[in-house]
Amino acid sequence: xxxxxxxxxxxxxxxxxxxxxxxxxxxSFLVVVALFGLSAGGGPSFALVWLVVATVSVIAHELGHxxxxxxxGGEPRIDLYGLAGLTTWRPGRASRARRVAxxxxxxxxxxxxxIAVLFAYRAVHPEPGTLxxxxxxxxxxxxxxxxxxxxxxxxxxDGGQVVLALMPGDDRVRLRRTAYLSAGAAAxxxxxxxxxxxxxAAVIVLYIAMGNVQTIRSLRSAQRDPFGDRxxxxxxAIADGRPEDALRDLPERGHAPAGWGPAVALLRAMxxxxxxxxxxxxxxxxxxxxxxxxxxxxxxxxxxxxxGQDRLARERLDMSLxxxxxxxxxxxxxxxxxxxxxxxDALLGHLTGEGAAGMLYGLYGAGRYADAARxxxxxxxxxxxxxxxxxxARARARSGxxxxxxxxxxxxxxxxxxxxxxxxxxxxxxxVRDLPGFAEVLQLIADNAGLGASAPHR
Ligand SMILES: [Zn+2]
Numbered sequence: 451x452x453x454x455x456x457x458x459x460x461x462x463x464x465x466x467x468x469x470x471x472x473x474x475x476x477x478s479f480l481v482v483v484a485l486f487g488l489s490a491g492g493g494p495s496f497a498l499v500w501l502v503v504a505t506v507s508v509i510a511h512e513l514g515h516x517x518x519x520x521x522x523g524g525e526p527r528i529d530l531y532g533l534a535g536l537t538t539w540r541p542g543r544a545s546r547a548r549r550v551a552x553x554x555x556x557x558x559x560x561x562x563x564x565i566a567v568l569f570a571y572r573a574v575h576p577e578p579g580t581l582x583x584x585x586x587x588x589x590x591x592x593x594x595x596x597x598x599x600x601x602x603x604x605x606x607x608d609g610g611q612v613v614l615a616l617m618p619g620d621d622r623v624r625l626r627r628t629a630y631l632s633a634g635a636a637a638x639x640x641x642x643x644x645x646x647x648x649x650x651a652a653v654i655v656l657y658i659a660m661g662n663v664q665t666i667r668s669l670r671s672a673q674r675d676p677f678g679d680r681x682x683x684x685x686x687a688i689a690d691g692r693p694e695d696a697l698r699d700l701p702e703r704g705h706a707p708a709g710w711g712p713a714v715a716l717l718r719a720m721x722x723x724x725x726x727x728x729x730x731x732x733x734x735x736x737x738x739x740x741x742x743x744x745x746x747x748x749x750x751x752x753x754x755x756x757x758g759q760d761r762l763a764r765e766r767l768d769m770s771l772x773x774x775x776x777x778x779x780x781x782x783x784x785x786x787x788x789x790x791x792x793x794x795d796a797l798l799g800h801l802t803g804e805g806a807a808g809m810l811y812g813l814y815g816a817g818r819y820a821d822a823a824r825x826x827x828x829x830x831x832x833x834x835x836x837x838x839x840x841x842x843a844r845a846r847a848r849s850g851x852x853x854x855x856x857x858x859x860x861x862x863x864x865x866x867x868x869x870x871x872x873x874x875x876x877x878x879x880x881x882v883r884d885l886p887g888f889a890e891v892l893q894l895i896a897d898n899a900g901l902g903a904s905a906p907h908r
Contacts, residue, residue, distance in 0.1 A: 462529065468509065471516045475505065476531035483533075492584060499585040507560065507592045508535040511600075514559025515539070515608075518552045525803075525833070533654075540803065540833040549615040553608045557597040564593025602639065604655075605632040605662055626669050633662040677707050684717050689781060691815045693724035703738050715739050719753065720782055726789075728756030746770070748779035752786050767797065775801070780808025781815070788816035802832035810841055819849035826858065836867035844878040852881040860891050868898035 462474030483504045487497030508530055515537035516526035526539040539552070567589045576582040601609040610632050617624040636659035643652040684696040696717060706714040715738025722731035731753050735745060747770035754763035770779075780801065787794045801809060806829035813822035826834075826842025834842075839862035847855035859873070859882065873879060873895055882888055 462531075468528075469513065469517070471513070471520070471526055471528055473509065473512075473528045474530070476529060478532050479505075479508075479530040479535075495581055496584055499581055500588055503585055503589045504592060505530065507563065507589060507596070510563040510593070511535060511556045511560035511596070512537045514555035514557070515552055517559075518548070518555040519544075522548055546615045550612050553611040553615065556608050557600045560593045560600075561597040564590050564597065567593065602635060603631060604636045604639070604658060605629060605665070606658075622669060626666060629662040629665040629669070633659050633666070636662065677710060681710070681713055681717060684721075685778070688717065688720050688724060689778075689811055689815060691724075693721035696721040697725070703734070712739050712743055716745075716749075720749075720778075723753060723756055723782060723786060726756075728753060732757055746776060746779045748775040748783055752779070752783040755783075756786055771798065771801070771805075774803065775805050775808070777804045777808040777811070780805050781812040784809055784812025785815050788813060788818060802828060803834075804829075806832060807834060807838045810838060810845065814841060814845050819845045823849050823851065823854070830858070830861060834865075836862045836865040839865055840867050840869075843882070844876065847878050847880075847882050852885060855879065855882045856885050856887055856891065859888075860894070863891050863894035863898065866898055867895055870896040 462476040463480065464473075464475040466473055480501065484497055484501050487500035487504075488494070490496065490500065492500070509528065512528040512530075512535040516528060516539070519526040519537065519539035522544045526537050529536045529538070537556070544552070567586065571586040571590060574582070574586070576586060600607050603609045603613045605611070605614065605628055610628060613631060614624055614628040617627050619627065636655050640652045640655040640659060643649075643655055680699065684700050687693070687696040687699070700714055700718055700721070703715070703718075704711075715734050718738065719731040719734045722728070722734060735750075735753060739745065747766040751763040751766035751770065754760075754766065780798070784794065784798065787797075798805070798809060806825050809825035810822050810829050813819075813825060822845035823842060826838060826845055829838045830842060839858050843855045843858035843862060846852075846858055859867075859879070870892060873892055874883075
């Protein structure tokens with residue numbers, strides 16, 4: 451819920467697979483839930499029963515999310531930590547209807563499980579007041595009540611996720627509107643909980659309300675800071691093969707606004723690496739980043755490789771490429787390897803998702819369009835976003851596959867791509883614009899922009 455999530459890929463105290471999904475039960479979950487059980491006053495034996503009941507119930511709820519997220523390639527995983535369970539999945543290709551279904555599936559699964567337990571309770575009919583009786587009551591209560599609670603229109607609860615998926619506007623607008631609604635609804639619930647003599651519940655809901663206020667504030671400050679836009683433009687220039695533009699537009703070391711120093715240093719290093727100045731790139735990383743800053747190991751490996759430190763670089767890559775390396779780091783590594791004419795299929799051939807998208811961008815920037823198109827297809831299959839599909843369309847068009855490019859553009863449109871002007875002007879797409887069917891896809895894209903994609907996905 452609102453507690454800090456465990457680091458990506460960190461293993462829980464209990465780690466297993468259920469119906470094919472990785473499940474991690476973290477120590478914080480067991481501790482918090484056991485304390486809750488003890489505070490209920492039933493003694494250690496009840497606390498133990500409660501711990502089992504809560505763990506099984508939360509997993510039942512999360513399995514509902516995971517089962518509906520899996521068919522769209524969301525690669526769901528389940529973590530139990532703090533007071534709650536969390537199913538993470540990659541909604542990349544998912545329609546709004548699917549997102550809503552994923553959100554509702556959790557409470558639905560939990561309540562169905564609760565009702566099944568209720569029938570079992572009736573059938574078994576344990577002696578009132580016994581541990582078995584209390585365990586059954588707790589299981590029914592937890593599943594039904596938590597299911598209902600989760601449907602409140604408050605982020606990050608499931609009901610809030612439903613509202614977020616249905617809210618009109620672009621991603622930022624939807625998040626802002628939903629956060630306002632969530633903060634208001636949470637404040638009302640907190641007052642009601644307090645009035646009903648539930649001060650602890652009131653405090654928890656107030657905490658959730660504060661989280662939403664924080665979201666609204668950070669959306670505002672991100673909007674007000676034009677420096678962030680400047681950095682985005684610099685990164686776009688690097689990805690686009692114009693590192694000299696990026697370097698010109700980035701402030702010198704020590705001249706970045708407070709807090710932006712590391713981001714600027716990283717971008718300068720990227721641009722310098724592209725300009726075949728690996729020594730300078732390394733210096734920027736060593737001197738421009740505060741002590742102890744963790745450099746992405748994939749990008750660090752690229753810098754090491756460029757500086758001839760091959761052995762150290764391979765060590766970094768051994769680790770980093772097994773995890774999910776970020777798009778930008780793979781992009782820069784591939785751009786380097788492509789410039790050096792190195793064969794990297796053995797090294798990078800396994801990447802999917804964001805990594806595959808990094809391959810797409812890196813190869814596209816290096817002018818290897820057919821290879822880029824191949825990786826684009828894999829990135830789309832494994833959770834690509836509208837931009838990935840759009841760049842795949844450009845790569846296919848440039849490699850002479852105009853009809854394949856139109857297919858990718860269609861995928862981009864269906865994923866919500868909405869930059870119709872860019873599609874009309876993009877030189878790479880010239881061969882696609884003559885094809886029958888192009889007008890229809892362009893219309894989809896224009897509709898996305900006009901509607902703010904408020905209709906459920908096609
Ligand atoms: Zn849920």
